[in-house]
Amino acid sequence: MSGFGITSRNDLWWVRPLMILLGLSMFIVYATWAALQGEHYAVGPYLSPFYSPEIFGSSPHSWFGPKPSWWPMVIPFSPAILILWAPGGMRFTCYYYRGAYYKSFWADPPACAVSEPRKTYRGENSFPLILQNIHRYFLYLAIIFVFILAYDAWKAMWFVDPVTQEKTFGVGVGTLVLTLNAVLLGGYTFGCHSFRHLVGGFKDRLSKSKVQKKVYDCASCLNRKHMNWAWFSLFGVMFADIYVRLVSMGIWTDWRIL
Amino acid sequence: MPKVLFNIWRTNSSGGEFQEYKTEITEGMVVLDAVHQIQAEHANDLAVRWNCKAGKCGSCSAEINGHPKLMCMTRMSDMPEGKPVTIQPMKAFPVIKDLVTDVSVNYKIKKRIKKFKPRPPDAPDGTWRMAQGDIDRVQEFRKCIECFLCQDVCHVLREHHLHEKFAGPRHMVYTAALEMHPLDTEDRTRDLKDGHGIGFCNITKCCTNVCPENIHITDNAIIPLKERVADRFYDPLMKLFRKFSK
Numbered sequence: 001m002s003g004f005g006i007t008s009r010n011d012l013w014w015v016r017p018l019m020i021l022l023g024l025s026m027f028i029v030y031a032t033w034a035a036l037q038g039e040h041y042a043v044g045p046y047l048s049p050f051y052s053p054e055i056f057g058s059s060p061h062s063w064f065g066p067k068p069s070w071w072p073m074v075i076p077f078s079p080a081i082l083i084l085w086a087p088g089g090m091r092f093t094c095y096y097y098r099g100a101y102y103k104s105f106w107a108d109p110p111a112c113a114v115s116e117p118r119k120t121y122r123g124e125n126s127f128p129l130i131l132q133n134i135h136r137y138f139l140y141l142a143i144i145f146v147f148i149l150a151y152d153a154w155k156a157m158w159f160v161d162p163v164t165q166e167k168t169f170g171v172g173v174g175t176l177v178l179t180l181n182a183v184l185l186g187g188y189t190f191g192c193h194s195f196r197h198l199v200g201g202f203k204d205r206l207s208k209s210k211v212q213k214k215v216y217d218c219a220s221c222l223n224r225k226h227m228n229w230a231w232f233s234l235f236g237v238m239f240a241d242i243y244v245r246l247v248s249m250g251i252w253t254d255w256r257i258l
Numbered sequence: 259m260p261k262v263l264f265n266i267w268r269t270n271s272s273g274g275e276f277q278e279y280k281t282e283i284t285e286g287m288v289v290l291d292a293v294h295q296i297q298a299e300h301a302n303d304l305a306v307r308w309n310c311k312a313g314k315c316g317s318c319s320a321e322i323n324g325h326p327k328l329m330c331m332t333r334m335s336d337m338p339e340g341k342p343v344t345i346q347p348m349k350a351f352p353v354i355k356d357l358v359t360d361v362s363v364n365y366k367i368k369k370r371i372k373k374f375k376p377r378p379p380d381a382p383d384g385t386w387r388m389a390q391g392d393i394d395r396v397q398e399f400r401k402c403i404e405c406f407l408c409q410d411v412c413h414v415l416r417e418h419h420l421h422e423k424f425a426g427p428r429h430m431v432y433t434a435a436l437e438m439h440p441l442d443t444e445d446r447t448r449d450l451k452d453g454h455g456i457g458f459c460n461i462t463k464c465c466t467n468v469c470p471e472n473i474h475i476t477d478n479a480i481i482p483l484k485e486r487v488a489d490r491f492y493d494p495l496m497k498l499f500r501k502f503s504k
Contacts, residue, residue, distance in 0.1 A: 008344050009324030095481050099461035109413040112464035113324055113349075121418040125457030133492035136485075193477070197485035205440045207389035223477065 004117035005110060013111040021104040024097075027234055031088075034241050035080035041241070043248035045156045046174045048241040049181055053148050054079045061155075087237075090142040093135035095193045096230045098124075136194040143195075146186050153179040159256075171258040174243060181240040184233035191222025191229050262334070264296060266304065267346040269355050276344070277301075283334045290318050290329035293345065293357070305355035313470055316405030320357050321346045326407040326468045348410040350419075361406050367425050370453060374436050375444040392440040398478060399435035401471040404428065408465035408475055414458045425454035427465035427475045434479035437486070447490045450483055459484070 007013065034041075034050050041051040042059035054061045056068055057079035067077050091097050102108045109116045124132050156175040158167045189195065200206050200216030207213055222229065246252040262283050265276040279296045290308055297304045309315040311330045318329040323337070323344050337343050351359035380387045408427035414420050425433070433454065437446050450456045465475045473479070489496045 007324050008321060008346060010338070010341065010344075011323075095461050099463055099476075102460045103462055108460060109417065109462065109464075112411050112413075112462065112467055113321070113326060113416070116413065116417050119418075121414065121420070121458070123414065123424075123458035123460050125455060129460075130457060130492075133484075133488045136488065136493065193481045194485060197482060197489075201482050202486065202489060204438050204442070205389070205392050207391040213391060226477075 003115060004107065005114060007111075007114040009111075009113060013114055017104040017107075017111055020100050023231070023234075024101060024104070027238060030238055031084070034245070035084050036076060036078055037245075038076075038078035038080070040245045040248040041079070043244055044160070044174075044254070045158055046172075046178060046244045046247070046254075047152050047155075048244040049149055049152070049178070049185075049237045050084060050241045051079045052145075052152050053083060055082050086138065086141040087145055090135075090138040090189075091230075091234070093132050093138055094230065095135070096226050098132060136198065139189070139192055139194045139198075142185075142189045142192075146182065146189050149178070149182040149185055153182045169258070170256055172254045172256045174247060174254045176257075177240050177243045181233075181236045184229065184236040187222055188226070188229040188233040190219060191224075191226045192219075193223060193226070195219055196223050262292070262337070263342040264292065265342050265344045266293070266296065266301075267353075267356060268301075268304070269353055274353065274356075276346075278342075285335075287334045288330055289322055289327075289332040289334060289337075289343070289345065292334060292343075293329060304357075306357045314403055316403035316470075319348055319359075319405045319407050319410065321348060321410070326410045328405060328407070328470050331470055348406065350410040350412070350416040351406070361409075363421050364404070364406055364409060364426075364428060367421070367429050368432060370449075371425070371429060371433055371436070372444045372446050372449065374439065374442055376441040377443050386441055388440050395478070396435045396438050396440075398473055399431045401473055402428065402431055403471060405470060407468045407470065411464040411468045412459075413462065413464070414460075420455070420458060423455045424458040425456075427459075427480065429454065430456065430459070430483060431473060431475055431479045434483055437483065447486055451487045451491055456480070456484055456487055 031050065041048040042061055047054065047059065047061045051057065052061070053063060055063050056066065058066050062079070071077050103110060107117050108121070122129070124130055153175070156178045157169055157171060159170045160166070161168055196216065196219040199219055200212045206216055243252065247254045260283060261280045264279045264281065266279060267274055268277045279300050281292055281295045281299060283292060290311060293304070293306050297306070306318065308318040308330065310317070313328055313331040316328070319326065320329050321327070322329065322332050326348065345357065347353045347357045347359045351361050351363070354360050376386065379385055406428060409415055412427055414424045415426050433446055433450060436442055436444065459480050461476055461481065463476045466477070469475055
């Protein structure tokens with residue numbers, strides 16, 4: 001017997017791919033919407049991770065000032081679309097997500113030991129999926145982003161006094177949200193399979209360098225829970241954007257802890 | 259004790275069909291015990307391959323309720339209560355009789371992998387020195403019992419029958435054990451890309467999920483090998499780096 005979905009499995013094999021389909025779809029829809037808004041992405045010392053680094057933009061966090069005059073009129077401008085392709089590419093080519101979306105979005109296979117809708121299969125052996133090998137280049141960019149977001153978390157600890165205009169140290173709920181976001185993204189990025197390979201996995205005799213062995217072991221340790229890091233960081237970054245957006249809109253109040 | 263209904267695949271002249279058997283289950287029984295009991299009570303000619311009954315020989319691989327498993331390591335108490343238990347042969351391999359499959363294709367694939375080639379001995383007495391930390395990584399791969407459940411669940415082999423183009427998870431583990439060995443000097447990277455078709459793996463981790471030895475096949479063997487292939491063939495920066503570091 002052959003045909004899509006045929007299996008002798010009598011468990012709820014379709015639940016997991018369905019949950020992944022819904023989870024990833026929800027994120028993609030929200031991220032696209034949020035990236036195209038171009039407003040309510042910064043408030044006080046907080047900057048939404050979807051908009052960081054803000055290369056051009058209207059908030060005080062902008063690196064090079066407002067929207068450039070040479071920006072084509074036909075393309076809608078948002079500081080997020082200048083940068084989101086990089087972390088998006090990292091996730092799209094990530095080994096964990098690949099395995100997950102091949103199952104959930106492409107049914108290749110729909111689940112383990114469940115038959116597929118197509119007879120032909122080329123995998124990542126030929127175009128276009130052979131391009132997934134670009135993953136490590138997105139990793140290099142993602143590492144830069146982790147440091148930028150960590151710096152954002154640091155900046156989120158310095159609040160401007162409305163009376164004296166002096167910056168004073170403080171911790172708000174937003175500070176915690178942005179710090180947690182940087183930690184989760186760090187756990188995801190530094191547990192990446194490509195990172196693990198590049199810091200030492202390519203060697204057969206790693207023990208010769210104690211430092212390199214330690215770094216490799218740390219990456220391996222994070223890698224063991226790569227799936228968890230992937231999901232928590234995905235929802236972490238989404239929640240951080242929602243938090244900054246709602247505080248900026250005045251719907252939520254940012255409580256100061258310190 | 260309760261009687262449980264089993265649907266067991268039996269071959270016949272027209273291919274095969276499921277046949278129902280009922281047998282009494284007692285405490286501590288595994289699926290293989292139940293199959294042996296059915297063999298004794300109802301079907302003396304039921305073919306089943308088995309040997310150690312301890313999860314170490316890899317002989318009794320089959321699909322139990324659609325999951326590739328070792329029959330000797332699957333407890334009857336873990337089966338859903340009140341539901342029939344389905345047992346069928348591994349789908350990725352040709353059936354010889356009933357639950358017995360012909361897994362010889364795996365031995366042919368294994369022969370195509372370049373053998374271990376150690377560097378010259380480190381000491382005058384012909385011995386080598388290795389760091390435990392380096393050997394730990396490949397030690398995991400040596401736990402493989404060649405049950406071929408990973409080959410069975412791999413959709414590239416199971417659904418698409420690409421045995422000639424893709425070596426499969428078991429042989430990726432075997433290659434990783436050789437390729438990452440601190441003494442080995444052989445280069446298998448081009449073979450991995452071309453002959454063994456590592457690009458066919460789309461990282462679904464089904465092989466890891468079914469491994470009775472809990473080898474992290476995808477994370478520790480296949481993906482690191484994919485990364486080595488990427489180093490060599492798909493990464494221009496790494497090519498440049500290698501050129502100048504020589």
